[in-house]
Amino acid sequence: MMIQGSTQNLRQLLQRVRNWALANSPWLVHYNSGSCNGCDIEILATLTPRYDLERLGIKLQGSPRHADVLVCTGPVTRQSRERLIRIYEQMPEPKFVVAVGTCSISGGAFRGCYNILGGVDAVIPVDAYIPGCPPRPEAVIHGVAALLKQLQPQRAAEIDHLLADMGATPEEELIDERAELSGTR
Numbered sequence: 001m002m003i004q005g006s007t008q009n010l011r012q013l014l015q016r017v018r019n020w021a022l023a024n025s026p027w028l029v030h031y032n033s034g035s036c037n038g039c040d041i042e043i044l045a046t047l048t049p050r051y052d053l054e055r056l057g058i059k060l061q062g063s064p065r066h067a068d069v070l071v072c073t074g075p076v077t078r079q080s081r082e083r084l085i086r087i088y089e090q091m092p093e094p095k096f097v098v099a100v101g102t103c104s105i106s107g108g109a110f111r112g113c114y115n116i117l118g119g120v121d122a123v124i125p126v127d128a129y130i131p132g133c134p135p136r137p138e139a140v141i142h143g144v145a146a147l148l149k150q151l152q153p154q155r156a157a158e159i160d161h162l163l164a165d166m167g168a169t170p171e172e173e174l175i176d177e178r179a180e181l182s183g184t185r
């Protein structure tokens with residue numbers, strides 16, 4: 001009984017350490033499920049010294065087996081569907097999916113094409129959506145920051161401070177700009 005209790009405590013402790021590590025330093029894996037490459041270039045820009053996403057503790061790496069967050073661009077084509085599912089299944093729990101760009105949200109410019117299944121959530125569950133065609137690096141950073149704040153609400157002020165320090169465009173300005181471009185204001 002005693003051993004059972006301590007095993008459970010150890011498991012809870014390990015889970016807490018794991019959640020803490022994930023929220024402080026999530027590793028991303030990037031997958032293009034049918035994008036025109038516009039969104040991918042913006043994601044790469046967020047990793048350059050100009051925007052430096054790594055300042056938020058975020059690291060891009062190659063293997064889904066080591067990743068916490070799947071960043072997906074483009075609509076899902078019939079050809080890429082199986083690979084997307086395989087990548088998602090290879091990621092360890094807990095895992096999160098961020099859909100970057102209008103195409104990954106709804107199919108966007110490719111919607112209705114014979115080889116398009118729709119947005120990413122037509123195939124796997126999505127936790128955060130970053131709209132835009134393509135979204136600016138600032139929008140990508142805000143989307144990832146929103147996910148981080150959700151994972152560790154007590155770090156919200158620190159993350160906001162880091163964003164301000166990075167000189168990131170305030171979220172309200174991005175929303176205004178988006179509304180202007182889409183003609184809704």
Ligand code: SF4
Nearest residue numbers: 036038039101103133
């Ligand atoms: S949202 Fe725009 S830039 Fe991104 S994949 Fe679609 S068409 Fe290309």
